[in-house]
Amino acid sequence: MTASTGETRGEKKERTRRSILDSALVLCEDSSLVALSLRQVAKEVGIVPTAFYRHFDSIEDLGLALVDESFVSLRAMLRAIRRSDGTVPTFTEIVDRSVVTLEEHVHRHRGHFRFIARERAAGPPAVKARIHHEIQLCERELATDIARLPGTDHWSAEDLHVLSGLIVTAMVATAEAIVDAGGRPEAEKRVSDVARTQLRMVLIGALSWKSEP
């Protein structure tokens, strides 16, 4: 359209698709997917409304793609936290590294985190379900990670999952709070300090936890 550069057809389509995803993420920033119109997106992207259908069946379909995309970056974050470099870390180290990593990634992918936080509660049913499912996957992965830590040998699978659920809940809330901090450093620091303390409290509780036989 703009440039006559050698650009394969598939590449151009992919560019438009990206543009739609990005514009949608920005446009529903203050409201929700359920209040986002196909025409708004099309106008922002610079295509005619009907061209939207070449890429997505509906706004809901677009939403599912955004969920997938968001969780790709989230998974990258979790992998980064998990890379513990062989050295057996103290709990404090785990906590500090986790919170710092979270803070960093929320900062880099603010749009995605905002999107997930919103649509988790307010999105179309299919979108909500997908998000819920992905979060459950995170809980499961965290549970297996915790099981590898020393001192959790006598834990039941049930208790492991309960604990990881609690931690994930706290981390989700922390991510929301960091997003709400809006980039102001002092507000973000307060949030991450609180998160660190909360995680330590939970882990201290977990260490003295005894599974019922």
Place this chain on the structure above:
Amino acid sequence: MTASTGETRGEKKERTRRSILDSALVLCEDSSLVALSLRQVAKEVGIVPTAFYRHFDSIEDLGLALVDESFVSLRAMLRAIRRSDGTVPTFTEIVDRSVVTLEEHVHRHRGHFRFIARERAAGPPAVKARIHHEIQLCERELATDIARLPGTDHWSAEDLHVLSGLIVTAMVATAEAIVDAGGRPEAEKRVSDVARTQLRMVLIGALSWKSEP
């Protein structure tokens, strides 16, 4: 309109207002306030669209009223939990009573809890701010309650608030999960069992917590 019974003007207005609030709560059940139109509400209530303005300035204004209403019932719940009858309860007793009370109230005010869970993340800015403020009030009240428990004498005000923030976060998540359980008893039981365990973990951690001097 329907009945020619002796009904004062103010009473009738109040009835219509209630009807608007109730209808709005139902209509935005699957979507959000930001996707709710004045005309939908008017049609559901059985009045003409312009009559809406006799009661609220806008949908956002309606939303604020719904927030207030929701937190009235929430406050009632918290008061019920707090009524600890003089006898010094064990932590287990506190936990069990709290979760049971929460479960009961979510069941009774499902609509309100759903509304808060959604609009907290997706509502119009003013609505989000009001909800955020009300939740902070809950955290503060919980903090002063915790301060009255034995074993927390050496805690700093900061740590108290961090702990109550964690507990409130967990309880909000629990409330959402109960709502999502959709009334199926076995699902609800699973959720409340998890919540009980999580609260115990947190409290055990809190008991062995030492404030930094």
Place this chain on the structure above:
DNA sequence: AGTTTCGGTGTACGCATGTTCACTCAAAGC
């Protein structure tokens, strides 16, 4: 009894929405 107040009505407006359909026109495939 006369007047005011005020929920609720009905019409009308300009604008945005999702979706349809027939189309262009350049890259891709033969």
Place this chain on the structure above:
DNA sequence: GCTTTGAGTGAACATGCGTACACCGAAACT
């Protein structure tokens, strides 16, 4: 070189939206 494919176009539609305005009629006030 000719044909096919398919992303993007542009006009048209029925419907829904928020809001403005003049109006009604019964309760409330004087």
